[in-house]
Amino acid sequence: MENPQHTLIEKYLDGALPPGERAAVEAQLATDPVLATELRLHEAARAAVTVQALLDHRERMQRRGKQMLFWKKLQWQILDAFEAVFMEKRDNNPGRLRWGLIGGLSLATAALVLYLINPGLFFPESNQSSSPMVIAQEQAAEAYDTYFQRLDLRNTLGASDTDTLFQNAQNQYSAGNCTAALETLEILLSDETFERRPMALLLKGTCQLDQGNAENALETLQQVPPAAAGLHQDAQWYIALVYLKLERTDEASKLLRAIAADARHRHSAEAGKLLGMGK
């Protein structure tokens, strides 16, 4: 239960008493020391609560401030680190931005982003090699039939070869007479001093392949030396076709990918198309 005297004092201190009652309390206070002491006690207690409220408020603000500071501090420290790198410090002046560094890093970042989006912009061949193109086992025969054809010697036949026997072999090859051509080429290749050995090997290999003798064709084509440049590239192409004929599709795919990735290879486009057959 509340003490009526306490209620009266509280109302008096709050200024909540009507003027008449207030005057009556003041008159009583002037003559009643006990009531006056009680009033002062109420005032002192209120003062104590004021102090407590201020202390509580300060504690609340600091607690909340600490919580906010936890993440903000991290963010600010990162900003400080960036500023240390990108701002040129000057005494008593706001720092100046290092535009050269910012420009350089921006370009590098832009290049990196472009590379991540489209690596082909920087390395065109990687675009082809990156696609997982393989020839499926069941497509090997179809691919071989579509892409195999003997060498077209019409251009090379324009000028008559000084070696009559080799000229004969080429004529037989062009006429599709691989049996005769193989016999002639065999004679030529048995001569250690024969100068056009890479071309002869290529003709022999493709004829063997044409006749369905893939194993021998592989052995012959592998003898075409890398030093023979363009002929070696032809040989690689036919080796890939040999693999298809033998249904060794993993090796065929691997070799075709290598050919397709080399933009300077004379069969690069064909290899790309062949690999794209299954897509």
Add this chain to the structure above:
Amino acid sequence: MTDDQLIQMLRQGGLPRERANRFLQNKFFYLIRQLGVRQQRLSYDEAQMAFSDALTELDWKVRQGDDIEDLGKMIYTLTHRRGVDTIRKRTTKTNTEPLNNPVSTSALPEWFLDALQNLDADHVLSRLMQHENEQEKRQRQLRIMGCVLKALDQLPKKRRSLLANKLDGYDYEELTQLHGFKTERVAHEMVSRGMNSLRDTLKNLCQMGEPVCQDLCTWLNRKNQL
């Protein structure tokens, strides 16, 4: 929110005051880095303390009816001052612990005493802390604060915070929710009991002749009215 709205909310007390304080804390939090850390070379924690004290002081000033034209400028000024206090404290020893009271007044910042001193002239603390001699005035301030803190310390923390919330302008409905009372009547009763025990505690301290309460008790037991 405009300054006028914020001042109104701060004066209103209770939840609107909490919202206004939160808003100001978020809006001016950057001062910790810009002013405290960069200009005054304080650590982040020191700057945060200075900023929190500045907001507490601003809240106090507004509630005491001070006329504040620009809250932002005032927060900047107060944060700067509290920062300077922190720098001073590093180099000088303050004379704020001459008392033998168990509740130390050394944890109180200087501005705290000034804020209480500058309550309106009729306020009991303002009257009690007055003295012509500056040194004696400071000693008296510390004794009175020591006595008040000692009395508060004898009350359970929950009860202290209930009384403070009531003074901060929370109504009984809000106090019921905030402190988990069953009804508003219970909240009312608890506040009333809290004030009674605080008065009893002050009375007991005077009866026991607590040295730190000498000034307060002399004033309480005066024969005349005020």
